[in-house]
Amino acid sequence: MTDAAPKPDMDSPEAIGEFVEAFYELLLKDERLAPIFFDVADIDIREHFPRIQAYWEKLLLGGSDYQRHTMNIHREVHEKQPLEAADFERWLAYFEQAANTHFAGPKTERAKVVAARIADNMAKALGSR
Numbered sequence: 001m002t003d004a005a006p007k008p009d010m011d012s013p014e015a016i017g018e019f020v021e022a023f024y025e026l027l028l029k030d031e032r033l034a035p036i037f038f039d040v041a042d043i044d045i046r047e048h049f050p051r052i053q054a055y056w057e058k059l060l061l062g063g064s065d066y067q068r069h070t071m072n073i074h075r076e077v078h079e080k081q082p083l084e085a086a087d088f089e090r091w092l093a094y095f096e097q098a099a100n101t102h103f104a105g106p107k108t109e110r111a112k113v114v115a116a117r118i119a120d121n122m123a124k125a126l127g128s129r
Contacts, residue, residue: 009105
């Protein structure tokens with residue numbers, strides 16, 4: 001019997017960067033969510049990754065590189081195509097799947113709690129719930 005190597009925690013910029021890659025690899029295969037990023041928000045995903053990484057570094061590690069207002073960004077997308085409660089639930093499911101598959105530890109658990117709050121707050125703020 002062999003023991004699997006322990007999963008890393010999301011406790012460094014490098015780990016958070018790996019998480020962002022794993023998360024978006026799942027998310028961007030989704031037939032409902034991928035078009036929101038590519039067609040509605042019209043983002044360059046490789047340009048988007050460092051922003052998302054900075055956002056999670058701020059939330060988990062106390063980084064200060066992320067200075068954008070996330071709610072306003074999502075309001076703009078919502079005006080172009082209404083985001084539904086199910087969209088936030090799908091987003092959260094992919095987040096948790098990527099976290100659980102590749103990471104473990106206190107920062108990873110915190111990330112999942114924060115992600116659930118974000119999904120719920122955004123859905124409420126946009127009138128999706």
